[in-house]
Amino acid sequence: MVKEIKTEAKVSVGIEALWKALAKDVAFVTEKVIPNLVKNAEVIEGDGGIGTVFLFNFGSDVPKMSYQKEKIVELDEAVHKIGLQVIEGGHLNFGFSSYKTTFQLTRIQEEETMVSVEVTYESQVEDSSMPSKTAKSVLAFIRSLECYLLNGAI
Numbered sequence: 001m002v003k004e005i006k007t008e009a010k011v012s013v014g015i016e017a018l019w020k021a022l023a024k025d026v027a028f029v030t031e032k033v034i035p036n037l038v039k040n041a042e043v044i045e046g047d048g049g050i051g052t053v054f055l056f057n058f059g060s061d062v063p064k065m066s067y068q069k070e071k072i073v074e075l076d077e078a079v080h081k082i083g084l085q086v087i088e089g090g091h092l093n094f095g096f097s098s099y100k101t102t103f104q105l106t107r108i109q110e111e112e113t114m115v116s117v118e119v120t121y122e123s124q125v126e127d128s129s130m131p132s133k134t135a136k137s138v139l140a141f142i143r144s145l146e147c148y149l150l151n152g153a154i
Helices: 015-024 026-033 090-094 130-150
Strands: 003-011 038-045 053-058 067-076 081-089 096-109 112-123
Touching: 003 130, 015 026, 015 096, 015 112, 015 130, 026 038, 026 053, 026 130, 067 090, 081 090, 090 096, 090 130, 096 130, 112 130
Parallel strands: none
Antiparallel strands: 003 112, 038 053, 053 067, 067 081, 081 096, 096 112
């Protein structure tokens, strides 16, 4: 059975700058924004569209996981929505048969964007706190990304 966790955050960055960082430059930006969690990230297949595969090698602050491959399985630039499915390593090594994180950006004002996050998963593990930890980590990443963008990084 598919389960989900949802959360959201309002950031003081315009939707286009945030979309570019999150959907177009994610491999480059991630290791700059959260180097303690992701020591490096790279595109290993694709051109940034549906089917693109990323390899995230985790840093010392991510216990028990060394890497994770994620594939873009949903991408709608018109509504600023991207979904990344774990396809190898990471969460799949902890009893999850599927694990997907979807980001939806919504413009509030010129320099203000709502980021809605949905983590959907299937698990053989009855009680797992990992999806809620993922949601919290994603919000921390969004906050770090906001600071990075506000400091003129891109």
